[in-house]
Amino acid sequence: MKTVILGGGALGAILAAHLHGAGEEVAVVARGPRASVLTKDGIRITGLTEFTAKVPVYTDASVANDADLVIVALKTHQSRTVVRELRPKQGAVAFSVQNGVFKNEELSSVFGANNVLGAIALVSGEVMTDGSIRFTNNDPIFLGEPGQESSSRSEQIVATLQKAGVAAEVSKDIRALEWSKFTMFVPLFCGAIITRQETSRFLRNADSARVIAALSREMARLATAEGVLLQPGAGLSAAAMAQVDFESAVRIVRDVGAYYEQKAPRHKVSGLQDLERGRQTEVEEIVGFALRRSEEVGLDLAALRTCYHLCRAIAAPSA
Template identity: 30%
Template structure:
């Protein structure tokens, strides 16, 4: 399968590397330092599966070098989506399937605007990764991925993508209700990013602390109102039990979050740091607007109060703005 990873940072590189290992024809589109490092030494993946060096893949800087693909994954940070998709518009009509493993609230709509709705397959993922330096990524969490046609019908292309994931030993599930999965992931990501960015903690640490677990539940329940207003049901999925968190008696819901934290520790999943926090710590622009801000703006549009989400969003945006303003220029 001819596979293109557009915006191959940490997550995209992990996926592309594992796909290449099982015989997929993989091209990574990435920033120049990452591409140069891969060309010089191969792609180094560490973490969940030990240290591996993958050499049988192509890495390019210029998207124009890609002329078609059976399967395209958009993995760029959400704030860079418009520029990235503009550079890929020559692929409209030349893709078998396009999915986004991003965190933003409009990711499928943005893919449809670029490539046409017929090219888009819905997706959500909980795979975790970081990039400590160009050419080297760390696979921090072997979470699940969910894919499905946006209209819920079965399709050969979805099964082909799922089979590639299975060959690469990456957990995947085909879902007819992919819109529900996407929304539940957005709920979990928004709440997790908000608390993590304010506290600067790993995700399992957020879950383990009773006070922070309480805050996480409060955020999830505020956000769940938006799903209810849109007629989107909540469900439980591997790695994020939104239905449980939002429907149990409050204290029981808090206990369920803390239990998730304990399970992460028992499984050795103790290096998961949400991507928004990774960027904040590096003093880089974050996805706060595209993730937390999306929820805040949608809530205003639907006239649903989300005061806790909005408060944390303002704090995070303020910190980010101050950091960016203090960066040296020139």
């Protein structure tokens, strides 16, 4: 199976390096200085594991037209033009590990709905100033078919990722999982941008934890309005926080912060990484999308609206 990964940032590089190390045929599409660094130095992984992989790097996304599997690991505001220019071969499969819940529609317009797998990525890392990738969290990538069933192709991809050392699982209800992650990610994104702190710090803090709890409960209301039955689970579960009183929800947030402090104390949400490096953030594609959807379905989500405007102000380019 020939795999092409669009995007040489943290997640794209982690996947490419591990697949290459397992003997898979894989290439990365990157541009600008990032492409130069990856070509010259290879993909250097540190953190949970340490190795360097000399993965082929291309600047022209048309290389993906010959791939059996295309993985989109670009920022949401970067992928619009790139994906629309693709002309994949018949039967090629794609999935996106981007944040948000609208990514599958973008891919379906090019690959066809039946050839797009739903996906969420809980694995994470950070591009360091020297160009290396600090691999901080190896929680699973979940893949699933458009309908609520499993298939040999999703099972094959998951098995390939697992063999390469990347945690992965098949989901029979990927839409619910995608929304479950989205409802968790919006509060994390807002907390990181507004406080500009590591994840463990703003989750453990008593004041910011109250904001995260309020956002999480509002996101659960949005999912319900969208007809999505969120899956309660561990971590920053909006579904779990919607089922308890507010103070209990705050305790959940602070407990998750303690977990991050123990497991990944240096973890930073991708939006904060972008902000610190002066790059465009995904405020509109993540928080703005959630706010617009809430307005379309007639919800007044005060915490979401306030955080959206704060994030916009903080992430606005300098005059």
